[in-house]
Amino acid sequence: MTIKTSEQDNTCILEFSGEMVIHNISECKSQLLALLQSLQSKSIKLNLKEVEEFDSTGFQLLVALQKHCKENGITLQLDELSASVKTVFELYRYEL
Amino acid sequence: MQIDETVKVFVIEATDLLQDMENQLLHLESHPDDADTINALFRAAHTIKGSAGIVGVESVEKFTHQVENLLSNVRDGKLKIDAGMSELLLDCRDHITVLVDLASEGNTEVPEEVLKRGEALLKRLSAYLQQPQEPQSSSSSSSTEPLKIKAVDTQTGRASASDNWHISVRFGADVFRCGMDPMSFINYLGTIGVIEHLSTITDAIPTLDAIDPETCYLGFEIAFKTEFDKKTIEDVFEFVKEDCKLTIIPPHSKVQEYIKLINDLPEDAVKLGEILVKSGAITQAELDMALSAQFDTTLKQGQPAMPIGEILVKEGVVSPEVVDAALDKQKKIVEQKTKESKTIRVDAEKLDSLITMVGELVIAGAGINQHAARIGDPQLLESASVMSRLVENIRERAMQVRMVPIGETFSRFNRVVRDISKDTGKDIELVINGGDTELDKTVTEKIGDPLMHLVRNAADHGIESPEERVSAGKPARGTIWLNAYNDAGSIVIEVVDDGRGLSKEKILAKALQKGMITEGQNLSDREIFALIFQAGFSTAEQVTKLSGRGVGMDVVRKNIEALRGTVELESEEGKGTTVRIRLPLTLAIIDGFMVRVGQSLYVIPLEMVLECIEMPHTESTKERRHYVNLRGEVLPYIKMNEFLNEHESKSKYQSIVVVTFAGQKVGLVVDELVGEVQTVIKSLGKLYKDIKYLSGATILGDGSVALILDIPKLVSIVQKQELEELV
Numbered sequence: 001m002t003i004k005t006s007e008q009d010n011t012c013i014l015e016f017s018g019e020m021v022i023h024n025i026s027e028c029k030s031q032l033l034a035l036l037q038s039l040q041s042k043s044i045k046l047n048l049k050e051v052e053e054f055d056s057t058g059f060q061l062l063v064a065l066q067k068h069c070k071e072n073g074i075t076l077q078l079d080e081l082s083a084s085v086k087t088v089f090e091l092y093r094y095e096l
Numbered sequence: 097m098q099i100d101e102t103v104k105v106f107v108i109e110a111t112d113l114l115q116d117m118e119n120q121l122l123h124l125e126s127h128p129d130d131a132d133t134i135n136a137l138f139r140a141a142h143t144i145k146g147s148a149g150i151v152g153v154e155s156v157e158k159f160t161h162q163v164e165n166l167l168s169n170v171r172d173g174k175l176k177i178d179a180g181m182s183e184l185l186l187d188c189r190d191h192i193t194v195l196v197d198l199a200s201e202g203n204t205e206v207p208e209e210v211l212k213r214g215e216a217l218l219k220r221l222s223a224y225l226q227q228p229q230e231p232q233s234s235s236s237s238s239s240t241e242p243l244k245i246k247a248v249d250t251q252t253g254r255a256s257a258s259d260n261w262h263i264s265v266r267f268g269a270d271v272f273r274c275g276m277d278p279m280s281f282i283n284y285l286g287t288i289g290v291i292e293h294l295s296t297i298t299d300a301i302p303t304l305d306a307i308d309p310e311t312c313y314l315g316f317e318i319a320f321k322t323e324f325d326k327k328t329i330e331d332v333f334e335f336v337k338e339d340c341k342l343t344i345i346p347p348h349s350k351v352q353e354y355i356k357l358i359n360d361l362p363e364d365a366v367k368l369g370e371i372l373v374k375s376g377a378i379t380q381a382e383l384d385m386a387l388s389a390q391f392d393t394t395l396k397q398g399q400p401a402m403p404i405g406e407i408l409v410k411e412g413v414v415s416p417e418v419v420d421a422a423l424d425k426q427k428k429i430v431e432q433k434t435k436e437s438k439t440i441r442v443d444a445e446k447l448d449s450l451i452t453m454v455g456e457l458v459i460a461g462a463g464i465n466q467h468a469a470r471i472g473d474p475q476l477l478e479s480a481s482v483m484s485r486l487v488e489n490i491r492e493r494a495m496q497v498r499m500v501p502i503g504e505t506f507s508r509f510n511r512v513v514r515d516i517s518k519d520t521g522k523d524i525e526l527v528i529n530g531g532d533t534e535l536d537k538t539v540t541e542k543i544g545d546p547l548m549h550l551v552r553n554a555a556d557h558g559i560e561s562p563e564e565r566v567s568a569g570k571p572a573r574g575t576i577w578l579n580a581y582n583d584a585g586s587i588v589i590e591v592v593d594d595g596r597g598l599s600k601e602k603i604l605a606k607a608l609q610k611g612m613i614t615e616g617q618n619l620s621d622r623e624i625f626a627l628i629f630q631a632g633f634s635t636a637e638q639v640t641k642l643s644g645r646g647v648g649m650d651v652v653r654k655n656i657e658a659l660r661g662t663v664e665l666e667s668e669e670g671k672g673t674t675v676r677i678r679l680p681l682t683l684a685i686i687d688g689f690m691v692r693v694g695q696s697l698y699v700i701p702l703e704m705v706l707e708c709i710e711m712p713h714t715e716s717t718k719e720r721r722h723y724v725n726l727r728g729e730v731l732p733y734i735k736m737n738e739f740l741n742e743h744e745s746k747s748k749y750q751s752i753v754v755v756t757f758a759g760q761k762v763g764l765v766v767d768e769l770v771g772e773v774q775t776v777i778k779s780l781g782k783l784y785k786d787i788k789y790l791s792g793a794t795i796l797g798d799g800s801v802a803l804i805l806d807i808p809k810l811v812s813i814v815q816k817q818e819l820e821e822l823v
Contacts, residue, residue, distance in 0.1 A: 022272050022277075026309050028309065029304070029307065029309045033304060033305060055277050055279065056314060057272055057309055057310065060301050060307065060309065060312070060314065061304075061307070063301045064303055064304045064306075064307040064309075065304050067301065067302070067303040068303040068304035068305065071303055088279065091282055092282075092294070093294050
């Protein structure tokens, strides 16, 4: 998975693309963590439109991210979701 | 009519439980405050009701439900068991038994008179339920106990209004690593029903720096509508069942079930409660009530809030299974009377075929041993010896599996004695000794009826009325003892009473009258009493509905003999009577002592063998005097060569095998002592059934056949022969 960062009005925009599934999920975590270490802004927007494959491990990781943000006073927003991400969130009736 | 398999299982289990209930009720008659027994009784009724509901035996379910209500009141301390209630409960238990029997025959129609009886019982039950309830005893409102949740209707237990199943699942940590994903399970659920409501529980997911991304932390609370049964729902989770925490609550379950679930789950109770309310499983009011009790405690005692479960447990509101499960864990090993031990139901046929195979194994093992001995290879001998030991162990265990303690059969008689006592106005106590003596299962089953007859006799004819007893200088209460113990390879069961005993004169007179004996015949006491076991004999002055018709004792004798046992009677007029039954211990495989007589090999049951001595040379020339001096004791002996019509003994030095049974000692003179052997008893077949002194044959390791001697029969035959010779 690749994460593209950009900024807009003090909000850091993270664009995820590729896969967030069991076989690369550890990598995803390291990537995300590294990114957050160097994060300056207190507000993040997630764009998941280009996430082609997404499973429950991806779901868990996003929830973990949400918890992290809450702990550290960072606001988290979800922008766009790909179909595969939508499927999971709808099945789990979960709102991030 | 085809009977559903599940109904068959239900009938078996219900019958067991009903027997337990009878025992418990009888116990409660003398110990009405025994909380453990009351709880066990309630559980039994509850289980019967539940199972009946599941397999669809409505008649049992509906009736037992009312009984359960009453018992629930007793359990909660609102009602106390008195003589009237005890009688009612016993009647109800009997009625349930009738209903279960009807179900086992496949009858869905309940006959008119049974229905009427049921209604009468229900009336009596409701009379108790409408009584003003006793005020709470002071002990339950001591400061260490929290408030009782009075508002929640625990007796009938308000049920959830929801039509939905509630599925609670916490997936195991390795679900992903096993190549699975919770999504597929949720999806699959959707194919067998409708997910009305779903909450994903993410509480366990750690924050980003702590999470192990390959571990599964997910859980779900689901309200699910389906026509399928619980098993089908369970099967959805088949591949993860082992590692995940799965709870399925059927629709319209009691509120307690949900509260219990909330408490069992690791997440915060309030939050879980909210989820359940949202999904419609319980109402906000119900949740509030359960939670408020929790907060009340905190306020009152300034202690940290107790988990809801603990409160409910203390109140006795939670299903008693939970309470008792915890209690049982703390209890030490219980006596056999309680059926808390882990058991498995096994098809008797499977067990029999297993034992037959073990028998073949024993023979094959013996064969190997022989060959190994012949070849003499040390390693082979070693292996063969190890194998023999293992086979021996298997054999022992296999035999033990079929053994059941006779106490189970004995405890049935408590009811009989109690009923007869009540019906006849006598005061009779039943004392059981040796209930844990074990017998083969079939024997236990078949001995029940003869024993019942003997116990009835003792109670009916043996024990006198209290007035009679007192005027005879005896205590007003009569006692019947049921004793069971092991004795030299047999099981002995005694029915002893301290009643009026039997009159030898009366027996003789009656026997004379019936032409069983002739004038002038001189009979020993034993023989006189043995007459009772003849067909058509009865000295009872009156025929009661229970006994006295003269068809009892000889049927008893026949039944016992069919089990290869013996029965005898001892009695003293005015003092009491003892009926003693002797049964062989095991059936298929015996430990034997092999001897050679002439050219043939014979096997004597090892338990009966006391010792072996040399035959004094002087004796063998004497014909008539068949006695030998065994360390100052007179030991009669039998020359087996003669008895068995074997060849004349060629050896100069014969041996005497001293055997014992029923307290008697006899010596068997044989040509050679071969040694201990373990063999399978094979029956000889119809052709040989008249040869009383043989109880079977066996195949030895080398394929040859040895005959197994029936020592008691052998001795009695010889005794008869000698008597005849004397005359």
